[in-house]
Amino acid sequence: MFSSSIQKKTSFYKLAKFVSLLLFVAMVTAGMAGKIGYQLGYRNASIPAESESQIASLKEMVSKERESLQQVKVKTENNLDALAIKLGSLQAKLMRLEAIGERLVSVVDVNIDEEVFKAEPAMGSASDGEDGQTQAAVDLLAGIERLSNQLLSQDQQLTTLEKVLAERDVTKEVVPSGMPVQGYISSGFGGRVHPISGKYKGHKGVDIPGKSGIRIKAVAGGVVVKSGRVSGYGNLVEVKHADGLTTLYGHNKKNIVKKGDIVEKGEALALLGSTGRSTGPHVHFEVRKNGKPVNPMRYINAIN
Numbered sequence: 001m002f003s004s005s006i007q008k009k010t011s012f013y014k015l016a017k018f019v020s021l022l023l024f025v026a027m028v029t030a031g032m033a034g035k036i037g038y039q040l041g042y043r044n045a046s047i048p049a050e051s052e053s054q055i056a057s058l059k060e061m062v063s064k065e066r067e068s069l070q071q072v073k074v075k076t077e078n079n080l081d082a083l084a085i086k087l088g089s090l091q092a093k094l095m096r097l098e099a100i101g102e103r104l105v106s107v108v109d110v111n112i113d114e115e116v117f118k119a120e121p122a123m124g125s126a127s128d129g130e131d132g133q134t135q136a137a138v139d140l141l142a143g144i145e146r147l148s149n150q151l152l153s154q155d156q157q158l159t160t161l162e163k164v165l166a167e168r169d170v171t172k173e174v175v176p177s178g179m180p181v182q183g184y185i186s187s188g189f190g191g192r193v194h195p196i197s198g199k200y201k202g203h204k205g206v207d208i209p210g211k212s213g214i215r216i217k218a219v220a221g222g223v224v225v226k227s228g229r230v231s232g233y234g235n236l237v238e239v240k241h242a243d244g245l246t247t248l249y250g251h252n253k254k255n256i257v258k259k260g261d262i263v264e265k266g267e268a269l270a271l272l273g274s275t276g277r278s279t280g281p282h283v284h285f286e287v288r289k290n291g292k293p294v295n296p297m298r299y300i301n302a303i304n
Contacts, residue, residue, distance in 0.1 A: 094151065227255045234273070
């Protein structure tokens with residue numbers, strides 16, 4: 001009996017221990033499940049928040065990029081406008097240059113391609129929209145390229161004109177033209193009755209009377225090859241010019257220049273007088289070509 005009672009207590013104790021173990025396991029399992037559920041719930045709750053933050057950041061980035069693109073667009077449009085204005089200004093200058101070029105060609109009367117000065121100015125076009133802006137930029141660049149080529153061609157033509165004009169200026173300076181003093185021709189070139197001898201004799205130049213002491217000027221630039229007294233001419237100045245031409249100025253009261261001097265057109269050579277075989281104050285003006293007297297009227301009436 002006593003043995004049976006001990007066995008019952010032992011069985012009850014084992015059962016209680018087993019139940020306690022089950023309860024402990026259940027509690028632990030419940031705790032773990034709760035923790036896992038909490039963590040899962042936390043994680044599931046945090047994912048949308050992070051996604052919203054990322055989306056917000058991306059939206060902000062896109063917004064900034066759009067603003068940057070808009071600024072670039074505005075700058076591009078402003079640059080295109082500035083480029084168009086510059087091109088228009090260059091076109092206006094080109095037209096003025098064309099007008100000057102055409103006038104110079106007609107005045108200089110040389111064989112220059114006038115079509116270069118009549119070429120149509122480069123033109124640009126403008127369109128709307130992004131494609132239009134791209135096309136406008138292409139058109140403007142093409143217009144500038146055409147304008148550049150036209151300006152280069154005109155520059156070459158104007159260089160030629162400049163050279164021609166420079167040569168003409170040089171020619172104007174070294175080829176005799178006009179009279180050495182203001183006045184009239186009292187005795188012309190060729191045969192005449194000599195005022196002193198009364199005999200018919202050839203006259204190698206022309207006589208221009210004037211007030212004694214006025215300045216006699218060179219009718220062209222050159223080198224003084226003679227300055228002194230010469231029989232019949234009195235005080236004489238002889239100037240050598242280009243193309244075998246020389247001019248002589250005789251009967252001077254006083255020579256200002258000396259042999260070897262380089263003189264320019266219009267420079268004073270002597271003072272008008274009546275030295276040598278002369279009946280009164282005048283300048284005997286003579287032109288020689290390769291040493292032979294020629295009619296000075298051809299040069300007196302010359303227009304340079």
